[in-house]
Amino acid sequence: MKKIIFPLLVAFLLGTGAVRAQDNSELFIADMLTLADNFAKPASEGAAYQASAGWYSSAATLEKWDFRLSVHGNALFIPDDRKTFPLSNADLQLLEIEGSQNVRLPTAFGTQTATFFSGEVTFENPVSGNTETRAVRFKGFDGIDRDYVPHAFLQVAIGLPAGTEVTVRAMPQVTIDDVTASTFGLGxxxxxxxxxxxxxxxxxxxxxxxxxxxxxxxxxxxAIEVEDLVMMNLIKVDAHLWMAEAIASKQWGAFELFGALGAASSSFDYVMGGDGPALITVNTQLQELGDVEAYFKTDLGFNIHLGRFRLSAMGTAGKFFNANLGLHVRI
Structure with a gap:
């Protein structure tokens, strides 16, 4: 009896291993994370620079319990090296680039692409329980094709005792070229x-x-879809930014010159939107791509004072360049 049971047990274990080996859905997910990370990361870094710009245009603070309402317009300028990224078949585990071994693909800031990816995904169907194979073919992500990204927001500041000022920033959700953004901040x-x-x-x-x-x-x-496995049609970036800066300013009549040096730390979390039983796995692994970056930036600008009103213009320089115009009214 042992001579019969042992070979059967070995055959069963080997057979189970063979079935599991056929499931390559994790390789497909890993390839999608590679594409998503390279596509979204430059935009995440750019969002951090936008979020750090325009907070203060003077070292002077409001008088106690005075209010200031500000309307700001930002323009984040995109360097050419942040618009594309290189990719080769060696970077992929399951998918293949059609018609080429190496390509440059657009980031979220880049233009459109004609590059297609294809492969065969084998997985256990969660409904039928059967091992199934699906051919998948899709075009690479298209960028928004912009040399700069506009961004507007409101700020409200209040003067506190002891030369201190608190500022609240907010921008409602807006959509530009299939990109939706919103922001909130406290300073x-x-x-x-x-x-x-x-x-x-x-x-x-x-x-x-x-x-x-x-x-x-x-x-x-x-939408990128593997039937009965996963459908993906959205990348969400949740960015958090802490910044400390030193600000200097000097006023001559109606004209005021100011500058600032800042150090910032930003963290990014990614979530893929869509549907399907594998989407949870995709987003669990995406959390591992979350990144923390530290960087320095400089601000330089000027104010024109007109009674209760003030017009400010400033530039923020670092990995990106951001221009900011602000209209302020003291209440």
Whole structure:
């Protein structure tokens, strides 16, 4: 009897291993994560620069309990090296690039692509329980094809005691070229010039600030589907940014010059939108792609004061360049 049972047991285990070996859905998911990460990461970094720009245009703070309402317009300029990324078949585990071994594909900032990917995905159908194979073929993600990305938001600031100012920033959800974005932020600024000897409100101003921003971006694309396994049509980026900066400013009559040096830390979480039993697995593995980055940036600009009104213009430089215009009214 043992001579019969042992070979049967070995055959069963080998057979089970063979069935499992046929399931290559994890390789397909890994390839999709590779494509999604390269596509979305430059846009995540750009969103962090947009979120860090335009917070303050002066080291001076509001008088206690004064309010200031500000309307800002941003333009994030996209470097050419952030519009594409290289990919080869060696980077993929299951999919293949049709008609080529190496290509440059657009990021979310790039243009459209004519590159197609194809492969065969084998998986256990969760409904029937059978092992099935599906041919999959899809076009690479298209970017928004822009040299700059506009972004507008509102800010409200209130003066507190001891030369301190609190600012709240918000932008409602807006959609531009299949890209949806929204932001919220909170900032705290404290003036240190008040502790200097011979301090004067018209003199040199120095302040420090700490800000937090939450920036949500969604990128819609043509649905990529493996029937009975997964359908994906959206990449969501949840960005969190902490920034500390030193601000200096000096006013001469109606003209004020200001500059700032900042250090920021940003974290990104990705979520894929769509449907299907494998979507949970996709998003679980996407969480491992979440990234934390630290960087430095500089601001330089000027203000024109007109009574209760102030017009500001500034540039933020680092990995990206961001231009900001603001109209402020003191209440």
């Amino acid at each position: 705290l600024k404290h003036n240190f010039s008040q502790y200097f000897r011979n301090y004067s409100p018209e003199g040199f101003q120095l302040a420090a600030a700490l800000t937090y921003s939450k920036f949500d971006v969604e990128y819609a694309f043509d």
